[in-house]
Amino acid sequence: MEEEELNRKIEAAVVEILRESDMSSTSESMVRSMASKRLGLDLSGGVRKLFVRGIVESFLESQQSEDEEAVEDFPAISLKGEEESAEQPPADREEEAEGGSSTTRSRRPKEYDDQGVLILCRLSNRRRVTLQDFKGKTLVSIREYYRKDGKELPSSKGISLTIEQWQAFRNAVPNITAAIKKLKGFD
Structure with a gap:
């Protein structure tokens, strides 16, 4: 041959x-x-x-x-500067997206875990937001990880959302944010 x-x-x-x-x-x-x-x-x-x-x-x-193309369907996930971004005028955000100094998700290199799952965001040392395919469904997982034999593995502590569930959650975020601000006012 x-x-x-x-x-x-x-x-x-x-x-x-x-x-x-x-x-x-x-x-x-x-x-x-x-x-x-x-x-x-x-x-x-x-x-x-x-x-x-x-x-x-x-x-x-x-x-x-x-x-990466699928991730474009999801909003940027940011822990620091969320309030700044929310208060920033849309024109400024567009300018940053076109080449300004913003550190949006498209600017940072994509990170994958040991199993090849796309890491969208690290919430802490042990918690991550990931995008993965499982049994033919695309899932957004917010999960805690643990170390075993030098590898980081997902634990059962967390939640996996289908795209529809993620979109419902994403749409509810403004109400959740408002409720959190309201609770902070009562401290």
């Missing part, structure tokens, strides 16, 4: 496996092993291993681009 044709077959198999896999629990090694079985080839050796790694990285980069 010609090398170029073999590379195309390997790439097709790896991409197909990646598309079928749950990316939150699939490692490069697992993909390489599945592709090896599917093709009847040893892909664990130096050059082949690097070739598969390149395909996986390319696939993940394309997924990140798609995730």
Whole structure:
């Protein structure tokens, strides 16, 4: 079999496996092993291993681009300066978005956790807001994480919202903010 044709077959198999896999629990090694079985080839050796790694990285980069586009549907999540942003005139916010000094979500590099899940915001050392696909549904998760064997893993403490639930919550934020301000007035 010609090398170029073999590379195309390997790439097709790896991409197909990646598309079928749950990316939150699939490692490069697992993909390489599945592709090896599917093709009847040893892909664990130096050059082949690097070739598969390149395909996986390319696939993940394309997924990140798609995730970034999906994130654009969500408002910026900011803990510091929320009140400043809310009081700032819309024209100023547009100017910042076009190239001003604002640190909006599109300016900072995208961050992913150990499972390849997009981290939208870090609420604290152990709490995060993430965007992920789970069983075919896109979820916004606000969750606490813990360390095990050097990896940060999600705990059961938290909530995962569907896009519809997130939009309902987002629409309720002004009322929640008003209620918080009202409560602060009674302290």
